[in-house]
Structure formats: C-alpha cells, structure tokens
Amino acid sequence: MLQRIYINNFRCLENFELTLKDIPSALLIGKNGVGKSAISYVLQVFQSVGRGINRVNQLIEPKDFSRGRSDVPIRFEIEVFLKYKLYKYILAFDLTEESTKIRVFEEQLLVAGNPIYSRKKAQINLEYISQNHEAQFSVDWYLVALPIMQEISQNDPLHIFRTWLDHMIILAPIPSLMTGESNQETLEPKRNASNIGEWLSGLLGRYPAAYREIDKYLREIMPDFEDFRNEIIGKNSKNLLVQFKVNDAYLNIDFEDLSDGEKCFFLCGVVLAATKFYELPLFCFWDEPDNYLSISEVGHFIVSLRRSFKNSGQILVTSHNSEAIQKFSDENTFFLDRKNHLEPTLIRPLSQISVSGDLINSLICGYIEL
Amino acid sequence: MNRYIDHIFVLPEDDANRQIANGFINDSNIIRRVIQVLSPAGGWTHVMDIFTKNHVKEMRKFDKQILVLLIDFDGRQDRLNNIRVQIPSELIDRVFILGVQSNPEQLKTSTHKSFEAIGEALAQDCSENNNQLWQHPLLIHNQPELERMTQSVKPFLFRQTS
Numbered sequence: 001m002l003q004r005i006y007i008n009n010f011r012c013l014e015n016f017e018l019t020l021k022d023i024p025s026a027l028l029i030g031k032n033g034v035g036k037s038a039i040s041y042v043l044q045v046f047q048s049v050g051r052g053i054n055r056v057n058q059l060i061e062p063k064d065f066s067r068g069r070s071d072v073p074i075r076f077e078i079e080v081f082l083k084y085k086l087y088k089y090i091l092a093f094d095l096t097e098e099s100t101k102i103r104v105f106e107e108q109l110l111v112a113g114n115p116i117y118s119r120k121k122a123q124i125n126l127e128y129i130s131q132n133h134e135a136q137f138s139v140d141w142y143l144v145a146l147p148i149m150q151e152i153s154q155n156d157p158l159h160i161f162r163t164w165l166d167h168m169i170i171l172a173p174i175p176s177l178m179t180g181e182s183n184q185e186t187l188e189p190k191r192n193a194s195n196i197g198e199w200l201s202g203l204l205g206r207y208p209a210a211y212r213e214i215d216k217y218l219r220e221i222m223p224d225f226e227d228f229r230n231e232i233i234g235k236n237s238k239n240l241l242v243q244f245k246v247n248d249a250y251l252n253i254d255f256e257d258l259s260d261g262e263k264c265f266f267l268c269g270v271v272l273a274a275t276k277f278y279e280l281p282l283f284c285f286w287d288e289p290d291n292y293l294s295i296s297e298v299g300h301f302i303v304s305l306r307r308s309f310k311n312s313g314q315i316l317v318t319s320h321n322s323e324a325i326q327k328f329s330d331e332n333t334f335f336l337d338r339k340n341h342l343e344p345t346l347i348r349p350l351s352q353i354s355v356s357g358d359l360i361n362s363l364i365c366g367y368i369e370l
Numbered sequence: 371m372n373r374y375i376d377h378i379f380v381l382p383e384d385d386a387n388r389q390i391a392n393g394f395i396n397d398s399n400i401i402r403r404v405i406q407v408l409s410p411a412g413g414w415t416h417v418m419d420i421f422t423k424n425h426v427k428e429m430r431k432f433d434k435q436i437l438v439l440l441i442d443f444d445g446r447q448d449r450l451n452n453i454r455v456q457i458p459s460e461l462i463d464r465v466f467i468l469g470v471q472s473n474p475e476q477l478k479t480s481t482h483k484s485f486e487a488i489g490e491a492l493a494q495d496c497s498e499n500n501n502q503l504w505q506h507p508l509l510i511h512n513q514p515e516l517e518r519m520t521q522s523v524k525p526f527l528f529r530q531t532s
Contacts, residue, residue, distance in 0.1 A: 220403050223372070296371065300403050307396055326409060329389040329486040351484070358412060359385055 001314050002283055003086070006077035009066045011038045014344035018334065020314065025306040027328040028318045029363065030336035035345040036318040040170055040285045042076055044191065049091070050165020051188055054144040056102050060093050067342070070095040073105045080164060082280060085112045087161050091144065103141035111157045119145055164280050169271060172287035175263040180240030180255025182230070187278075193267055197240045197255070200270055201230055207277035214269040217304070221265050221297070226250065228266075242266075260292040268301060272308045282313035290321035302327040322360045337370040346370040371406055373432045376526040378405040381421065382440040383414050386474035386485050391440055393489020399497040399529045414441040414449070418456055421465075429461050436523060441469040443511070450515075466519040471508045480508060496520065497528050 003021040007013040012035040020026055028036045045059050053059065065074060075092040087109070094105035107119040115127045124145055126135040139145050151158040166188065173193040182197035187206065189199040203210050218225045226245035230238040240255035255263070268289075275282050289305065290298045302317070302324050309315040319325055325333070330351040338345045348370055355362050362368050371377050380395075382388040391407040394400070411417040417439050429435050443449045450467055457465050470477045474485055481488060481503070491503045503509065504516060 299406055300371075303395055304402060307398055307402070310396060310398060322409070326388060326407070327392060329392050329484065331484045331486065355385075358410060360409070 001081045001281060002078070002316075003081055004077070004079040005039070005042065006075070007039070007042050008075040009069060009072045010042060010064055010074050010076070011035065011066060012338060012341075012345045013038055013042070014066050016345060016347065018347060020316070023332050024309050024311075024313070025315045025328070026317075026332045026334060027325065028316065028334050028336060029320070029325060031366075033341070034336040034338050036336060037172070037287055038345075039316075040172070040191075040287055040318075043168060043283075043285050044170050045076065045091075046078055046089070046165050047168040047170055049144050049146050050162050050168065052147045054147040056093060056104060056142045056144065059144065060102050062095060062102060065095065066344070075106075080161070080283075082160055082164055085157070087111055087157065087164075089146070089161065091146075099141070101142060104144055107145055109146065109158070109161065111161075116157055117145070117149065160280065164283070167278055167280060167282060169274065169282065169284040169286075171267070171271075171285065171289075173264060173267055173291070175260035175292055178255070178263045178267070181233075182238045182240070183236050189270075196263075196267060196270065197230070197238065200240065201238065203270060203274060203277070204230075207273070210270075210273035210277050213273035213276055214266075217269040217272055218265060221300075222262070228255075261294060261297065264289070264292050264301075265297075268304065272304065275308045275313050278313075282309075284309070284313070284315045286315065286317045288319055288321070289317050290319055290324040295323055298323040299327055322363075325360065325363070335368055335370065337368070371403065374434060376404065376434045376436070376523075378436045378438060378523060378527065379425070380405065380407045380438045380440055381417055381425075382407065382410050383417050383442055383469070384410050384412065384474075386478075387440040387442070387469070389485035390474060390489040390492070393484075393486035393491075394493040395489075396486070397490055397493035397497065400493060400527060401529060404526055414444075414453070417441055418453060422456070426458060426461065429464060430458075433464075436464045436466070438519070439465065439467045439469075441467060442473040443469050443471050445472050463522070466515055466522075468512050468515055468519075471511050477506065477508045481506065496524070 005018050007016045030036060048059055060074060062070065073092040073094040077090045080087045090106060090108040092106040093102050095102045105121065109116040117124055117126050122138045122141050124137055124139055149158050169189055170191050171193055172191055177192050177194035178196050180197045182201050184198055185202035185205050186195060186198045187202045189195060224244045224246050226243040228240060228242045231241050233239045242253050242255055242258060244251045271284060289301060293301055298321055305315055331349060333350040334347055335350055335353060336345050336347050353368060355368060380391045382391050388407060388410045395405050395407060411420050421439065425437055429437065453467050477488060478485060495501050495503050
C-alpha cells in the first residue's frame with residue numbers, strides 16, 4: 001500500500017506531500033490547475049521506471065521544473081508497504097548549466113530502513129551485497145539505475161518493488177481510442193486505456209478465472225450482457241466482441257462500437273478483476289472515473305471501485321462530479337488548492353478543514369480555501 | 371438501479387449522516403447495486419420535504435422501492451412520531467427512520483471512529499447479527515425500527531453467509 005509520496009519542484013508541486021497510510025481509497029478534489037493530474041504524472045514516472053524505461057529524457061522534461069527553476073533538483077520520494085516491509089525509493093533529477101540535459105542527481109532504495117543501493121550522480125553503492133563490503137560502480141548520469149539493477153530471485157526486494165511499480169494502473173481513459181483490438185498480451189495498461197484488448201488478453205491469459213469477475217460485474221450493470229470473446233482476425237491479431245441476449249435473440253457488437261460509458265464499465269470490470277488476481281496489492285490512479293457515465297451509474301461505479309480495493313490494494317481518484325465526491329468521506333477526501341499560478345499547491349484532508357454546510361455547495365461557491 | 375427488483379434509497383439529513391451511509395454501503399457483505407445513498411437534504415425538515423415531493427409518487431409506482439430516512443433525533447423523543455405521521459399509510463411498511471439520538475458528531479466523539487467507520491461497523495453488525503454498535507446509548511432507540519427493517523431488507527441487501 002502506498003503510504004506517502006513526496007514531490008518537490010515538479011510543475012506546481014513544491015514541497016508537496018500526500019500521505020495515504022491506511023487509506024485504501026482516496027479522492028483528490030480541487031479546482032482545475034491545482035495539480036491533481038500532476039500527481040498522476042509523478043506516479044507515471046515511477047510506473048515507467050518499473051516498466052524498464054530508464055532514460056531520463058523519457059521520464060522528465062525541462063519544462064517540468066517548477067516555474068523553470070532548474071537550479072533546484074526535482075525530487076520524488078515514494079513509500080510503499082509491501083509484504084510486511086516499508087519500501088522507500090528516492091529519485092531526484094537536476095539540470096545544471098554544464099550538463100545541458102536533465103540527469104539523475106540522487107537515487108536510493110531502502111527496505112525496512114536498510115539501503116539496498118544508493119546513488120549520488122553517477123556513483124552507485126550496492127549496500128546489500130555484503131555487510132562488510134560495499135560494491136561500487138558507475139552508471140550513465142542520464143539513466144535511472146533501478147531498472148538495470150540485478151535481482152537475485154522473485155523474493156528479492158528489487159523484484160518485489162519493481163513488479164509493484166510495473167503493475168501500477170494509471171488511467172485517464174479516452175474511450176474513442178479503446179478499440180478492443182490487440183496484437184499482443186500485456187499486464188501493463190496504458191494511461192488512455194487504448195490497449196484494453198491487450199490488457200484483457202494478458203489478464204485472462206495469466207489468470208483465466210478473472211473472466212468470472214468481469215462477467216459478474218458486467219451482468220450486474222447490463223442485465224442483457226451475455227459474454228465477450230477475443231476473436232482472431234489475423235496472425236497475432238484479435239478483436240474484442242461483446243454479445244448481448246434478450247430472450248432468445250442475440251446481438252454481437254464490436255467493442256469499438258460500445259458507448260463511451262459502456263467501455264468504461266468494461267475497464268472497471270478489468271480493474272476489479274486485476275485487484276483480485278495480481279500477486280501484489282494493486283495501486284490504481286483513475287483520473288475522473290465518473291467521465292462518460294450517466295449520473296445514475298456514477299455512485300455505483302465509485303462504490304464498486306472503493307469496495308474492491310478495501311481489502312487489498314489502493315485506489316486514488318480525482319473528480320469534479322458531485323455524485324462521485326459524495327461517495328467519499330472527510331478522512332479520505334483531499335482538497336488541493338493554490339492561490340495563483342505562481343504559488344505552489346497545498347493539500348489537506350477534508351477532516352482537517354472546517355466546511356460549514358453542504359460540501360458540494362461549498363465547492364461550487366469556492367468557499368473552501370487553504 | 372433496477373426499479374423492478376428490491377432496492378433501497380438512503381436519504382441522509384446532512385453530510386455526517388451521508389458519510390455514515392457511505393461506510394455502510396462499503397461493507398463487502400452488502401449486495402452491489404441494490405442500495406444507493408442520495409445527496410444530503412440539509413436538515414430533517416428538508417428530508418420530509420424531499421420525501422413528500424420526490425419520493426411518495428415514485429414509491430407508489432414502484433412497490434420494490436424502500437426508503438431509509440437518516441436523521442438526527444436531536445434528543446427529541448417525539449421526532450420519530452412527528453415524521454411517521456407524515457408518511458402515507460400505504461408506504462409505512464417501506465419507509466424506515468433511523469438516526470443518532472442526538473447527532474452523529476456526538477457518536478463520533480463517543481466511539482472514536484470516523485463517520486465512515488461507524489457506518490462500516492453498523493453494516494458489519496447487521497451482517498453478523500451481533501448488533502454491538504447498534505446497542506450504543508446513542509443508537510439503542512433505533513431497535514424497534516431496525517427490527518422492522520431487518521425483516522424487510524436483509525434477504526436482499528446482505529450476502530447470505532453460511
């Protein structure tokens with residue numbers, strides 16, 4: 001479970017800390033431009049590192065430095081509780097006049113307070129090799145080291161942490177890009193969910209019983225839903241077909257032709273199945289999950305997600321939708337605010353903010369300020 | 371929500387009651403999609419206004435609909451009856467009135483739980499038939515209404531546990 005994320009000098013996030021200890025589902029609210037999505041881009045940096053992307057220029061751009069302040073490093077820290085141990089990973093980037101390109105300034109992975117490795121600029125100290133001897137080597141300043149560190153077994157903390165990062169789900173779906181076609185299998189959904197067909201294939205290939213979960217969820221929402229199948233349409237190519245049934249009449253629809261909201265139901269079903277079957281607790285960030293849904297469905301959709309992550313994993317969502325916001329409570333709703341574009345974002349849980357009267361009206365009227 | 375099968379709408383008086391209801395519906399033993407929490411009414415008198423204006427007609431039309439009015443009793447023993455007399459007789463079997471004897475803030479202070487955690491504990495009590503938190507001095511007055519409600523909603527609201 002993600003316990004803490006710290007961000008400094010990244011876009012509007014300066015000395016910014018989000019603490020999610022013992023909170024399986026949380027909501028970020030606040031006006032446009034306060035940095036809710038910026039948090040997801042930081043999480044995406046960690047996810048990319050977990051997925052093996054280690055070239056700094058594929059992770060961070062010069063414009064990401066807060067107000068162009070490149071003389072201060074961008075610093076990310078993430079603390080995650082996995083398999084009874086606290087993992088802390090620190091990653092900092094700098095951009096100096098001499099280097100002209102962004103490079104790794106600092107990197108460190110600690111498990112239960114003990115460093116696995118630490119790095120200052122190019123110099124890496126491997127601290128778990130031996131209690132008495134440290135191993136040192138150098139890496140390219142423009143590469144993040146975590147993806148290239150050698151792991152010994154599946155119980156190796158490096159493997160556990162990288163797998164957790166890799167399996168993070170960060171979603172801001174664009175239904176028009178979700179076609180249902182697939183050319184491969186993956187457990188790595190894209191941010192816009194355009195590879196849902198490949199993710200579904202990967203999930204069902206690895207965990208066939210996941211079909212049951214998705215099927216059960218979709219039947220609850222769409223009583224005429226009958227089944228779905230991945231039809232082979234060419235060499236290594238598949239296309240997702242969804243079948244509906246009313247009395248004895250059947251209707252097959254290409255996934256691509258489902259409505260935007262129906263595609264999101266499908267995506268939700270896959271997320272719910274993933275929470276149940278992935279080996280490590282799943283972390284999911286979903287930017288505005290209420291998008292594309294009818295108002296009567298928003299509440300059920302959010303409650304389904306919250307309940308699914310209650311016993312395993314963690315979900316962080318953003319929303320501007322009153323129905324979605326009302327499905328969270330004061331201790332798991334975080335309000336973000338900033339005075340103007342030149343000042344950094346502040347964050348506080350609603351439980352620490354005095355809101356008089358109705359929350360939604362206070363948000364509409366802009367009464368809440370930090 | 372399928373209006374032709376048993377379902378429950380919860381109409382909370384205020385934001386605190388809404389959060390208690392949120393905790394209740396997040397319990398994993400509750401069947402998905404048969405219960406929905408509505409926006410807070412903004413006071414118990416508004417609960418009755420909304421009930422009368424928005425729900426009476428619909429409840430007459432859809433006989434599978436149940437409504438839970440979640441109010442603060444504000445220490446008033448006559449509150450339950452004051453509300454009950456406003457409910458049309460043909461709907462009385464499907465409308466239930468529950469709430470904290472004073473207000474949810476006092477229950478929160480007394481139990482050292484968040485509103486959501488209170489709701490979760492109440493759902494768990496119902497699911498496990500132990501009524502621990504329901505026996506709290508600020509909630510015990512709900513017992514007759516709770517028993518009436520349990521008979522009516524338990525068969526479709528909670529997963530059957532062996």
